Amino acid sequence: MSAHAKTISLTVNGTRVEASVPPRQHLGDFLRERELLTGTHLGCEHGVCGACTILIDGEPARSCITFAVACDGRSVTTVEGLDDDPVATELREAFSAEHGLQCGFCTPGMLVAARDVVLRRPDADNPAIRTAMSGNLCRCTGYVGIVNAIRRVIDARNTNAG
Amino acid sequence: MKAVDFDYAQPATLDAALELLSREDVMVRPVAGSQSLGPMLNLRLAQPELLVDITRIAELQAIRLDGDRLTIGACVTHARLEDGDYPDVTRGVLPSVAAVIAYRAVRNRGTIGGSLAHADPAADWVNVLTALGADVVIAGTGGRRTVPMTDFILGVFETALQPGEIVAEIHVPALSDRARWGYYKVCRKTGEFSHATGAVLIDPARGVQRCVAGATSGKPVVIDGPALFEGGCTEAAMAAHLAGSPAADDPIALKTHTVALKRAIAQVMS
Secondary structure, X not given: OOOOOEEEEEEEOXXXXXXXXXXXXXXXXXXXXXXXXXXXXXXXXXXXXXOOEEEEOOEEEEOOOOXXXXXXXXXXXXXXHHOOOHXXXXXXXXXXXXXXXXXXXXXXXXXHHHHXXXXXXXXXXXXXXXXXXXXXXXXXXXXXXXXXXXXXXXXXXHXXXX | OOOOOOEXXXXXXXXXXXXXXXXXXXXXXXXXXXXXXXHHHHOOOOOOOEEEEOOOOHHHHOEEEEOOEEEEEOOOEHHHHHHOOOOOOOOOHHHHHHOOOOOHHHHOOOEHHHHHHHOOOOOHHHHHHHHHOOEEEEEEOOEEEEEEHHHHEEEOOEEOOOOOOEEEEEEEEOXXXXXXXXXXXXXXXXXXXXXXXXXXEEEHHHOXXXXXXXXXXXXXXXXXXXXXXXXXXXXXXXXXXXXXOHHHHOHHHHHHHHHHHHHHHHHHHO
16 A cells, blocks of 8 residues: 555445545546446556546546546446436447447446436437547447447437427 | 556645645646546656645636636636536637537546646647637746746647646637637547647637647647638648648648648638
């Protein structure tokens, strides 16, 4: 443990957590190695691939370039914390139906980012979905299934609302 | 891909932050959203001994209208500028440009002041705020000073900030009703770093006719006057304006910069 360790207090998936963290530990490592929440995947670890995307106070963020120590007092939600989230539930079904995943490495980050698109951009056409999802890389699907899955959820919600 | 072992402080006031940043016994760096410094730390391109997180300082989060200019606190995020919960005096420049910075997950954390202090030539605010004629308010233990954008960015990752100083706020002048602006960047992939950026502003009420060529591997190149707007944005003209920068000697880079600026100009002429 670092000589510079700091005590932080935060909420992870609704549970209060107090921990001593080395300031250099990024949030992704904190979630995986201390909280054993291995649903958050670490790909590039410099903010490019999007696999580690989680929610901080409800907003998507890269857990690899956010340090755990900076999250004192914040509320963090990982893909595990979205089990009962209605939009995430619809997205999981749509990703399955539309072949929105193959190996699954990018999927946790895709779901967190896609949920943000569904909630924030209900008017998004397919090019807008692609632009909004451009910060999340997938090496299996070619993205068509991912875009179709998000399209399906947005359309269903708009139909139900209308 | 792990940062070096550094110490960390999260002061609640600007004075406390400046006190920490003035320490000379350790290598100290300010950090805001950590969306540029975070990768540099993970890659160990930056190896500070102490990070001073300035994001909990309330006064650096504020946006306010001061007469005919908008004052934006250094720690205001790109996402907030994108969402527009403030009086936009720039006729859409701020929200439109904020919306094309990297990705939403980055915009939620990254800040306007952090972007300026980092001074990547490809950064959106570095070039757009130069085109808008914004000023940067710098705070240090000795007080505050205001520096125009054209004197703030000195080169690649190089600014007018002295050791111990931080960007406190940015002053953005209001555009007049007749102002028109254009912005175009050439990126290999949506959200990735720009290879050539064109930012232009015409504001007849204030006598502004400004073109900025950005992402030139140097400070933004400012070209004032009507020449480029009147069909003068040619590769030959751009070679002259970019003289001295690596872009001027590379035919592909020169073409890319010419295209970026031409497309930005086309947005105001149409």
